[in-house]
Amino acid sequence: MILRRMILHRHDVVTSTSDLVKEMADAGAPEWTTVVARSQTEGRGRMSRRWHSPRGNLFVSVLLRPDILPSELPRMSILTALAVFTALDGGNVPLNLKWPNDILLDNRKIAGVLLEGRTRNDRVEFVVAGMGINLTLDRSSFPADLRDKIASFHEVDAELTIDDLLSRLEIGLDKYSSSFRGAAWDEARSEFINHSDLERGYISPDANGSLRGRPVDMTVDGCLVIDTGKGLVTVRSDGLADGVS
Numbered sequence: 001m002i003l004r005r006m007i008l009h010r011h012d013v014v015t016s017t018s019d020l021v022k023e024m025a026d027a028g029a030p031e032w033t034t035v036v037a038r039s040q041t042e043g044r045g046r047m048s049r050r051w052h053s054p055r056g057n058l059f060v061s062v063l064l065r066p067d068i069l070p071s072e073l074p075r076m077s078i079l080t081a082l083a084v085f086t087a088l089d090g091g092n093v094p095l096n097l098k099w100p101n102d103i104l105l106d107n108r109k110i111a112g113v114l115l116e117g118r119t120r121n122d123r124v125e126f127v128v129a130g131m132g133i134n135l136t137l138d139r140s141s142f143p144a145d146l147r148d149k150i151a152s153f154h155e156v157d158a159e160l161t162i163d164d165l166l167s168r169l170e171i172g173l174d175k176y177s178s179s180f181r182g183a184a185w186d187e188a189r190s191e192f193i194n195h196s197d198l199e200r201g202y203i204s205p206d207a208n209g210s211l212r213g214r215p216v217d218m219t220v221d222g223c224l225v226i227d228t229g230k231g232l233v234t235v236r237s238d239g240l241a242d243g244v245s
Contacts, residue, residue: 006034006062006170013039017061018116018130025063025118025126033063036166057137057152058162060169061130064177070119073127074222074236075180077101078192080113080129083172085195087165088133093156096197099215099224103133104197108151110134129173133165185220193218 007030014020017035024033037059066076081101088103088111089095096104101113111133118125137152153160179188196215213226213233224235 005032005174006166007032008166009033009035011035011037013037013041014059015041016130017059018114018128021061021063021128021130022116022118025128029063031063031065031126034060036060036162057135058131058133058165060133060166061128062173064127064129064173066124066127066177066180068124068127068180070117070122070124071221072180073115073117073124074100075185076117076127076129076177077113077115078218078222079176079179079188080115080131080173082188082192083169083176084111084113084131084133086172086175087168088153095195097192097195098197099192099218100222105151105153105155107197108149110151110153129177131169135160135162135165189218189220189222 009020009024011017011020014035014037017037017040020035021029021033024035040059064076068076077100081097081103085095085097085103094106095110096107098104098109101115102109103111111131114130115127116130117127134150134152136154137150153165176188179185196218213228215224216227216232217225219225219234226233226235
């Protein structure tokens, strides 16, 4: 496969690929500007959690400029996770999606997505889609409490290279990054639900500490619906919750 749209900037070690792309976006970089690094020293996930970034894996951030409203940003998180999922899915790989942006292999985390955007005058200026994908892992480089919770794609396909994966990602992002409205969004939302890990419980931070429940659905806006045992609650990707019944 040949890269057609990504404008690649390759680095050895960076603090964060997303931080570099945001700086480039502020300087007027075009859509599809992409930073790839062998390692990150300050990689992060949702809610400012640290993303461990040892060598041998893919750390990439892509600049997108979709014509969306700020309220539609949660949809972009869903769509980017779908792009990563399809890049890794070979049909026989036991992958699942965990809302809003994790990809699991045998219920262990193999990849994650972090979206960061810049808005002005109720419009989205740009979105930076940051993705971390485990290809090969030295578990000793991870904290002990994470070693049994992570997976690498080389467990199922040792031949997949970073460049192969970048090509697959580009195809997925090209498809899904414009699927945020209408029938295309409805189809993508159904696809996400079909591949979701809905059998396990969900824990979300909220004003009272944590919110526990079983995922049952996803709203048209990309929010998770969970059953707490006392009623259904919607959870937005920022971790905030609203009661719905």
